[in-house]
Amino acid sequence: MASSIVTEKLDDYRWIIPKSGKMRTEGIVYADAAMMKVIRKDASLQQVMNVACLPGIVGRSMAMPDIHWGYGFPIGGVAAFDVEDGIISPGGVGYDINCGVRLMRSDLAVEDIRNRLPALVQALFQNVPCGIGSKRKDLRVSAKQMDDVLKKGARWAAAQGYAQGDDIAYIEAGGCIPGADPKAVSERAYDRGKNQLGTLGSGNHFLEVGTVDHIYDPPAARALGLAEGQLTVMIHTGSRGLGHQICDDYIQLLLRAAGKYKIDLPDKQLCCAPVRSSEARRYLSAMACAANFAFCNRQIIGYWVAETFQEVLRMGPESTGLSLVYDICHNMAKLEDHEVDGRKKSLCVHRKGATLALPPHAESLPERYKTVGQPVLVPGDMGRSSYVLVGTEAGWKETYGSCCHGAGRVLSRKQAKKAAKGRAIVRELEDRGIYVRSAGKSTVAEEMPDAYKDVDTVVDVLHKAGIAKKVAKLKPLGVVKG
Amino acid sequence: MQPKYEYLDHTADVGFMAYGATVEALFAHAAEALIEVMTPVKDIEPMEEHHLSVDADDLETLMVRWLNELLYQFETTTLLFGHFQVHEIRNFRLSASCRGEKLDPARHEIRTGIKAVTYHGLYIKEQDDLWESRIFLDI
Numbered sequence: 001m002a003s004s005i006v007t008e009k010l011d012d013y014r015w016i017i018p019k020s021g022k023m024r025t026e027g028i029v030y031a032d033a034a035m036m037k038v039i040r041k042d043a044s045l046q047q048v049m050n051v052a053c054l055p056g057i058v059g060r061s062m063a064m065p066d067i068h069w070g071y072g073f074p075i076g077g078v079a080a081f082d083v084e085d086g087i088i089s090p091g092g093v094g095y096d097i098n099c100g101v102r103l104m105r106s107d108l109a110v111e112d113i114r115n116r117l118p119a120l121v122q123a124l125f126q127n128v129p130c131g132i133g134s135k136r137k138d139l140r141v142s143a144k145q146m147d148d149v150l151k152k153g154a155r156w157a158a159a160q161g162y163a164q165g166d167d168i169a170y171i172e173a174g175g176c177i178p179g180a181d182p183k184a185v186s187e188r189a190y191d192r193g194k195n196q197l198g199t200l201g202s203g204n205h206f207l208e209v210g211t212v213d214h215i216y217d218p219p220a221a222r223a224l225g226l227a228e229g230q231l232t233v234m235i236h237t238g239s240r241g242l243g244h245q246i247c248d249d250y251i252q253l254l255l256r257a258a259g260k261y262k263i264d265l266p267d268k269q270l271c272c273a274p275v276r277s278s279e280a281r282r283y284l285s286a287m288a289c290a291a292n293f294a295f296c297n298r299q300i301i302g303y304w305v306a307e308t309f310q311e312v313l314r315m316g317p318e319s320t321g322l323s324l325v326y327d328i329c330h331n332m333a334k335l336e337d338h339e340v341d342g343r344k345k346s347l348c349v350h351r352k353g354a355t356l357a358l359p360p361h362a363e364s365l366p367e368r369y370k371t372v373g374q375p376v377l378v379p380g381d382m383g384r385s386s387y388v389l390v391g392t393e394a395g396w397k398e399t400y401g402s403c404c405h406g407a408g409r410v411l412s413r414k415q416a417k418k419a420a421k422g423r424a425i426v427r428e429l430e431d432r433g434i435y436v437r438s439a440g441k442s443t444v445a446e447e448m449p450d451a452y453k454d455v456d457t458v459v460d461v462l463h464k465a466g467i468a469k470k471v472a473k474l475k476p477l478g479v480v481k482g
Numbered sequence: 483m484q485p486k487y488e489y490l491d492h493t494a495d496v497g498f499m500a501y502g503a504t505v506e507a508l509f510a511h512a513a514e515a516l517i518e519v520m521t522p523v524k525d526i527e528p529m530e531e532h533h534l535s536v537d538a539d540d541l542e543t544l545m546v547r548w549l550n551e552l553l554y555q556f557e558t559t560t561l562l563f564g565h566f567q568v569h570e571i572r573n574f575r576l577s578a579s580c581r582g583e584k585l586d587p588a589r590h591e592i593r594t595g596i597k598a599v600t601y602h603g604l605y606i607k608e609q610d611d612l613w614e615s616r617i618f619l620d621i
Contacts, residue, residue, distance in 0.1 A: 042493050069493040071602030071618055095598040095620045132520055132595040133560050133585045191558045202595035203621040241557045244597045244620075248550055251601065252543070268542075268601040412491040413594070413621065440592045482595065 005045045007036065013465040017045060017061075022264065023052040029063040030404075030461055035453070038410055039067055047074035050266040054079070055274075056086020058340055058347055062399055064354050065461040066408030066453065070094075072269030075353035078402040081275065083335060083346040087263065088280045089272035090254055090287070092350035094331040095247040097287055098294035099205075099238030100172075100355075101328055101377040101405075102302055103388065105224075106309070107321025108231040110211045110477070113313065120209065120312045121435045121478035127308045128207055128301055130200035130482040131439025139198045139300070146194060147182045153292030154327075157299035164306055164317065167299075167324035169366045172356060172374075175295040175327070177334075180288035185242075186249050189286075193242025193293060198300040200237045202440055202482030204406075204447060206382065207305065208234045209478040213385060216470040220372040220390055224325055226472045233305050233322065234386060234474070235298055236379055238331065243290035250283045275335075275348050284333075291332060298327055325388070326375040330355045330405035338400050349400050357391030357403035357468050376403045376468055380455030382436065382447065382479045383429055387459045388472040395467040403468045407455035413446040420445035429479075438481040447481060484612065487515035496594075497603075497618040505541075506568040508606070508613040509548055509576060513566045516549050516599070519619065520556070521590045526564030528581035537575040541606050544574050545615060549599040552580075560585040594621055 007015045007029070015036060017027030027048040031039060039045065044067050051073055052061035058080045067076035072091030081087050113120060129135050141149065148156045154175025158168050168175050200207060212230045215221045226232075239246075257273035257280075258265055265271055273279040306322040313320065333350045340347075358365055358374035365374055373390035380386045384407075391401055411419060425448045426436050438444045462468045490497035498515045502508030517523050536551050538544035555561050563582035570577060597620040606615040 044493075071495065071600040071620060075494055091602075095600075131592050133556075133587070133592075188554060192554060196557070203597070245554070248546075248598055255543075255601075268604065271601075409493045412493050413496055414489055414491050440594055442593045446594060 005049070013461045017048060022266070023049055025052050025057050025060055027052050027061045027063065029067060030465055030467065031065045032457065032461055035065060035457065035461070038453070042069035044069045044074040047072070048077065050270060051077060051079050053266050054081065054087055054089065054270060054272060055263060056082040058082050058086065058345065062402065064402070064404035065458045066353070066404045066406050068408045070352065072267055073350065073352040076404060076408060077352045078350065078354045078399060080338070080347040080349045080400050083275045083348055086275055086348060087272035088275050088283060088333055088348050089270055089350065090247050090250045090283060091269040091271060092352050093247070093287060093333045094352055095244045096238035096331055097243035097247060097290035098329045099331040100294060100298065101330065101379055102235040102298045103325040103375070103377050104233040104302060104305065104322050105226060105325050106231045107319065109229050110231060113231065116312060117478055118435050120309070121437050121480060123308045123312045124207055124305060125437040125480045127304050128200055128480065129198065130480060131202050134199060134439065135195050136198055141194060141197055146190060149197065149296050150182045150185060150289035150292055151180050152176055153295035154299040157296045162300045162303040164323055170324040171295060171327040172329055173364070175299065177288040177291040179285055180292050181285035182289055184282045184286035185246060185289050189242050189245035189249060192245045193240060196240035196242065197293065197297055199240060200301065200482050201240055202443055205237045205482050207480040208382070208476050210234060210386065210474040210476045212472050213475040214473040216472065220469070220471045223368055223372045224375055224388065224471065226325070226388065232474055234377070234379055235301050235305065237297060237301065239290040239294035240297065242293050246286045246290045250286060253279055254283065287333065291329065295327070326377060328355050328377055336400065347400065351402055353405050354402050355405050357395050357401050359391045359393040359396040359401065378404055378406060378455060378459055380407045381449040381452035382476055383432065383434060383449030385455060386474040387455065387470060388474070389459065389462070389468040389470055392466060392469055399467055404458055404462055407452040407458055409451055410453050411451040416448055416451040417442060417445045419450055420448055434476050435478040436481065440482060443481050486511040492618060495619055495621045497616065500615045500617065502613045503611065505571050505613050508615055509545065509571065510566040510568045512545060512549060512615060512617060513552055513563070516552060516596065517562060517564060519596055520593055521562060523564040525590055526562050526582050528565045529583040530561065531579055531581045533577070533579055535575065535577040540574060542604050544576060545606060545617065546599045546601060546604065548576055549617070553596055553598070562590065596621060
């Protein structure tokens with residue numbers, strides 16, 4: 001497959017794919033030599049090259065160390081396009097628009113819940129709908145309310161009482177992407193979304209109770225309110241059927257637009273339109289709606305998690321102390337200003353399976369994080385660890401402030417199921433002190449730790465390359481899967 | 483014997499090849515492969531019958547729309563179809579009778595949900611009286 005693609009080693013963590021064929025710019029992969037061997041096995045390098053062929057790309061077509069074969073863009077792909085003569089591609093955002101991660105901290109230590117862990121995980125499994133076809137009966141949203149969800153995002157949830165303190169300030173973009181226009185959203189997308197607000201979904205989505213295992217940067221950890229031994233909760237989900245349908249609707253529109261604007265597509269899934277075109281503007285309005293739905297979804301689930309902790313541990317909110325560290329997107333396109341060759345430029349930055357990583361002193365950071373930078377949440381697999389990093393000035397300049405979003409898969413779902421055959425993955429994890437509850441039987445096998453790259457090495461690459469800085473390592477204790 | 487479909491290795495998602503002696507059979511088999519990702523088709527009883535029709539500008543887009551229509555039906559009504567009779571595909575228009583039932587977690591093993599049917603690496607071709615299609619799903 002991709003093994004014949006030429007790469008040039010720039011340093012221990014950077015590999016250049018030189019321009020060839022219709023590429024308008026070179027590609028760059030952030031990885032170490034061992035990871036490159038694995039990356040070469042699938043079609044992801046070809047996908048980095050395909051993205052480099054799209055009009056108006058500024059700088060390199062980038063791949064984070066968790067890169068793996070996606071559809072259209074590679075997962076872990078980052079590319080910026082000039083707002084004046086570049087494009088936007090729904091495939092560069094993905095079906096799960098604003099799929100993202102939320103990290104909550106607590107005032108509890110592992111010892112406080114040790115013997116209650118199974119009960120806690122079981123209660124979370126019951127209270128947070130997960131897996132296909134599940135929903136909570138006590139959350140119904142009228143059409144009018146749905147419009148507000150799409151326009152206001154997490155702020156709608158907070159206004160309905162789904163909030164703890166000032167947590168909206170700790171969501172990327174304040175939990176609301178501006179420019180959302182519900183009129184750009186199809187009836188089908190509404191239909192798919194209305195039963196899915198406040199649901200986790202399936203696949204790689206999860207809810208995880210964990211603990212802070214190690215602190216690398218004590219001052220930054222203090223600013224983020226993280227300390228060793230502290231209990232944490234991580235939530236990974238996105239815009240559910242609403243976002244999936246919006247992506248599908250706009251891929252169809254932009255396939256036609258690509259023909260209209262005579263854009264040569266290396267893969268149909270990369271269909272796109274000039275950022276300034278009417279088609280792109282409509283997509284941006286619809287994408288913002290999906291992003292806001294996802295922010296709202298994670299906000300509501302976060303509230304149910306806090307409620308469940310109080311119920312199971314019979315404590316008040318002031319004792320559990322569950323509050324938001326940060327909530328980030330990892331499937332988004334955003335209009336941002338960056339300095340390119342000494343000049344300020346407006347760019348449309350696509351991050352497909354990659355996150356924003358604002359450096360210290362960035363304007364949109366909450367006051368408490370001003371000196372440390374934006375928290376970057378990097379979930380690993382359910383058996384090993386997850387990381388909290390912060391953005392850096394060097395990363396802002398080199399990758400438009402982008403960072404990895406997870407460990408990245410190494411095994412296909414089919415291979416994982418084969419590797420799991422005859423093994424009781426849930427039991428194996430339990431023996432390691434990790435309690436798992438899952439709606440789907442096969443999901444646990446497909447998502448088993450062996451299916452993923454080692455997140456330690458993924459994070460180390462970006463830390464050593466100076467793109468982001470390690471702050472804390474988290475260990476899983478209990479996992480709810482769809 | 484030619485299988486109706488077979489799954490492919492894709493790192494993050496699910497891909498499959500579907501086959502059929504006719505283009506109608508190809509579309510019916512692709513639908514089965516799609517549902518099988520979510521739950522075993524053999525456990526779906528044909529309790530309700532629905533008529534679906536889909537159209538598109540080309541055959542590949544028709545495949546994506548057809549399969550996405552089944553996802554849409556499931557997500558909005560929890561109806562799982564397991565028995566497909568694709569009557570006719572003409573001028574990129576498909577009409578089909580689909581039989582199935584609503585999801586019952588007590589009887590239907592819940593596997594993985596599907597986010598969407600993608601255009602990535604998608605093709606449909608006919609060779610030596612055999613139709614085949616490659617499809618990747620976003621999981």
